[in-house]
Amino acid sequence: MCRCWELYWGWVPCAPTPWLLLSLVCAAPFGLLGEETRKVSMEVISGGPNPQNLLHIWAVGTNSTLHYVWSTLGPPAVVLVATNTTQSVLSVNWSLLLSPDPDGGLMVLPKDSIQFSSALVFTRLLEFDSTKVSEWAAQPSGKPYPPYSLAEFSWNSSLDQATLSAAFQGHPVDDPSGAFANGSLAFKVKAFSGSGRPAQPPRLLHSADTCQLEVALVGASPRGNHSLFGLEVATLDTGLSCPPMKELRSIDDEYAPAVFQLDQLLWDSSPSGFMQWRPVAFSQKQRSRESALPCQASSLNYTLAHLLPRSPVVQAFFGSQKNFCAFTLTFGAPTGPGYWDQHYLSWSMLLGVGVPPVDVLSPLVLGIMAVALGTPGLLLLGGGLFLLLRHKPYSEYQSIN
């Protein structure tokens, strides 16, 4: 993992700044990055004997399109494709997709317009017993319970065209212990046609090139008194190595109080896709500072494909993969607020293409600083000048005497 220290307003990534400027300059002609607004559309594609659903979101810009294909076939997964034309379409071959060898079941046409493509798979829901944290163990969160494989969940989906959002609520198909009898794991997807910031913490700044995913665990019964939950996420490797994960530190915590860090996963390519989140989760629906849980992300490790739940959608688009890069996110600490308070856990992330949105200091901060530093200085200057000028005739009078 790469740590970057930020001295000024906003974020500067570890990767050399010239690269960032270069990417801004070079990308502009492609028109793929930094689109102000996009026209976003959503559709649910159904097919197969047992109707399975795919959620397809496409955001059309001036001369580029971003496709997000969200599926709960197998573990929840998203395929992210960026093309340099407004005419690209998604083609789904259900019979291939639902077959044991789904290669080619999902395609974005025309194929040569694809500038960037990658995928994220949410493979497992992890649970740790935080009362059994041993110093020398590999798991700082505690002894792990058997994880829930998200491929074995059944999902209900709902769509809201007005707010460009969709939700998948799932619970295990086989639930012998009844942990999910009154609860569910939900994946809420929201697409954006322009830039903005949600009202709810962590208030991630989004742009037209991004969509937001919120993972919420509500009501599920934990297996211990002080259980910490985690999520295992897998992504494709970039051929040579796993994509780097960056921790950006900044002085600015205006939008996520007491969180001075932003984590990013950047797929190294040009244009690049990114996954961005604040290392914080919330244990209450109101999402205040008191209910904030720290979120730890492990580094990305190569994992053999057969050790992870299989995602047909990823295989359909990218072909069979030998390796995935996987990392785990753990939410909470042994002491302090936790899932045990209200049986609620919520974490948000952004997924997009291009340059990750950067937070800058708000005008309020800059305004207050300008006034706070300027006024005493001006007063001292003005008063000093006034006194200096006032003294002159006085001193002349004294010399006469």
Added chain:
Amino acid sequence: MEEEDEEARALLGDRPEGDSAVRGAPRALPALCDPSHLAHRLVVLLLMCFLGFATFAMTALLPSRLRLNGWGTVIFSSFVCVGQVIFALGGIVNAFWLMEFGRFVFGIGGESLAVAQNTYAVSWFKGKELNLVFGLQLSMARIGSTVNMNLMGWLYTKIETSLGSAGHLTLGVTLMIGGVTCILSLLCALVLAYLDRRAEKILHKEQGKTGEVVKLTDIKDFSLPLWLIFLICVCYYAAVFPFIGLGKVFFIEKFGFSPQSASAINSIVYVISAPMSPVFGLLVDKTGKNIIWVLCAVATTLLSHMMLAFTFWNPWIAMCLLGLSYSLLACALWPMVAFVVPEHQLGTAYGFMQSIQNLGLAVISILAGMILDSRGYLLLEVFFIACVSLSLLAVVGLYLVNRARGGNLNYSAKQREELKLSHTE
């Protein structure tokens, strides 16, 4: 002022007792027992300091200082003891309203003593050593706060292991044990009250008449420099105490400190001010020019807050600077009140200053919490920077007003000596 009067009376010899006081021979009091002797005054200073220590050891966040002025002091000191006992009882029986009531009673006692201690310090030490005395009193108070910060937590865990349960009972017992220091303060109050009465008889100080009467109507007589001093005081402390109260999580989250290091760096302000306050007091005593020192202190605090807000530089630097500037300000600012206010209004002036300082702290603490929860630490720091900037504005204004009116706030020590000598001529 009293010393000048004494000297005047002794020289003119218009009071028969005055002669015996000057000669001192018939009484032959040992130095430690003679109220006019420095050694005795040092004993008194020690007792005054321990008063402050005890109260501070019980109130980490409320800047209440135990004061002394006659038997009123003893009464208020008892209030402090009783208040602490009620507070601890509230913890034992798990009644939050009782704890609040206990704090209320404690506050009545602690803060009412505040006025008299400052006035008393002026009456015993006015002249050359005032800055040093304020420094030492502050020092002891800060040691009390540091002791509280480091000891109470440890005491709580010890009692928790011995009683076997965390929670209200442990809290109550801890507070009761801590309340022992309040008994110490009551003892100091009793001893000081006795010594004070004794000094009055021996030195014929008109202590009862000067500074003890607090008349609210005096407020309309306060001059502009005094109001500016009040403003400096309120705005400055509003940017220091609430910050220390909320700072631990800031250091953990932004700079990645462990909880223990964060506590340590939080308390460094008090740890530094304990030894440095007397040093700065001495410095300001020797050089005078109080306003310039106040300006330095406020500017350094502004710098320190800006470093914490806008950079990732090691926060130890910023916090040490904060500790130094905080000590310097206390030594240079509080004695200035004595220079602009006539003797008979001094009590009111200090009382008012203490009052609005605490009001300001109460309001700003609530506001700081609200800002932090909604907008985070950066905006909180910017808010504190704005407070310090307002304070800086007031200092600059004070300097200009003082200069324009030819006031004596910024006199060097030498000029003050000349002023004193010219008064006695």
